[in-house]
Amino acid sequence: MDEATADRLLVTGANGMIGAAFPCGIKLTRADLDVTKIQDLENKVPRLQPSGIVHLANLDLRQCFRDPLLALKTNVHATQTLTKIAKDLGIPMVFVSSGSIFNGPMGSSFNESSRPDPLNFYAEAKVISEQIMLNQYPEGSLVIRTGWVFGGHGAHHRKYVDTCIEKAKKNETISAGEDNDGSPTFIKDLVQTMRQLILDNQRGLFHVVNSGPASPRDLAEHIVKTLKSQSRIESYHPNKEETQIPRSSCEVLVSNHLQLRPWREALTEYALQ
Numbered sequence: 001m002d003e004a005t006a007d008r009l010l011v012t013g014a015n016g017m018i019g020a021a022f023p024c025g026i027k028l029t030r031a032d033l034d035v036t037k038i039q040d041l042e043n044k045v046p047r048l049q050p051s052g053i054v055h056l057a058n059l060d061l062r063q064c065f066r067d068p069l070l071a072l073k074t075n076v077h078a079t080q081t082l083t084k085i086a087k088d089l090g091i092p093m094v095f096v097s098s099g100s101i102f103n104g105p106m107g108s109s110f111n112e113s114s115r116p117d118p119l120n121f122y123a124e125a126k127v128i129s130e131q132i133m134l135n136q137y138p139e140g141s142l143v144i145r146t147g148w149v150f151g152g153h154g155a156h157h158r159k160y161v162d163t164c165i166e167k168a169k170k171n172e173t174i175s176a177g178e179d180n181d182g183s184p185t186f187i188k189d190l191v192q193t194m195r196q197l198i199l200d201n202q203r204g205l206f207h208v209v210n211s212g213p214a215s216p217r218d219l220a221e222h223i224v225k226t227l228k229s230q231s232r233i234e235s236y237h238p239n240k241e242e243t244q245i246p247r248s249s250c251e252v253l254v255s256n257h258l259q260l261r262p263w264r265e266a267l268t269e270y271a272l273q
Helices: 017-021 038-047 061-066 068-089 121-136 160-169 187-199 216-226 240-244 263-271
Strands: 009-011 052-055 093-098 141-146 148-150 174-176 184-186 204-207 233-235
Touching: 017 187, 038 068, 052 068, 052 187, 061 068, 061 121, 061 240, 068 093, 068 121, 093 121, 093 187, 121 141, 121 204, 141 187, 148 160, 148 187, 160 174, 160 216, 160 263, 174 216, 184 187, 184 263, 216 233, 216 263
Parallel strands: 009 052, 052 093, 093 141, 141 204, 148 184, 174 233
Antiparallel strands: none
16 A cells, blocks of 8 residues: 555544544544444445545443443444445455453463453453454454553543653652553554554554563653652552453563564653653
């Protein structure tokens, strides 16, 4: 796919963190295209004559926990419908999944061949969507799994990393957990790699994360060190809702195909912006 063709990619979930940062395409928010309305998808998407579909609209972990029915419509049924549309149009279908589909003890890591073991509905919906795409449209599907994404610029894109940076700059105490680890990933590195995979006409399954595992405490310590802060780091105690949602102790991704720069290098760049 060339650059001009990439500019005609249809991107759902354009208000989200990844959608807002994605560097090309026809970006549609929920106001433009409600992915829970199947008939709207079937009518509107073909009319736009997209060169491909980058499906980013989804409910997050807590939203899935609070409203499983809406999550099923948004995170599974929409993917199924868009996959069929992409196949009928003969265009690529791109989907972003998550390391949260895996379950293992701290110190584990998971590559593209590892077996998913989802512990909550958010993760289960990701697995189902992956299977729909790769089984029903293998010749046109690109599934990208990523990790703990940081670096969005919208006010509603704030993540744990942003809280740590803000507190470190004020020398305030930072709360950090250390009983789980994952793959911190700079949004800039993620969307640039996604774009290149699409331009290269890649298909199949790819893990796209900054290299190296980290716990939330590792992130906090690196930010404090980078900013030369006097912040103290204390243990984090989850709230009631967080304790009700089962989560894996390890979501660390590695790739058989790609290696991005270490997360510490990427986080340093972001923290010093």
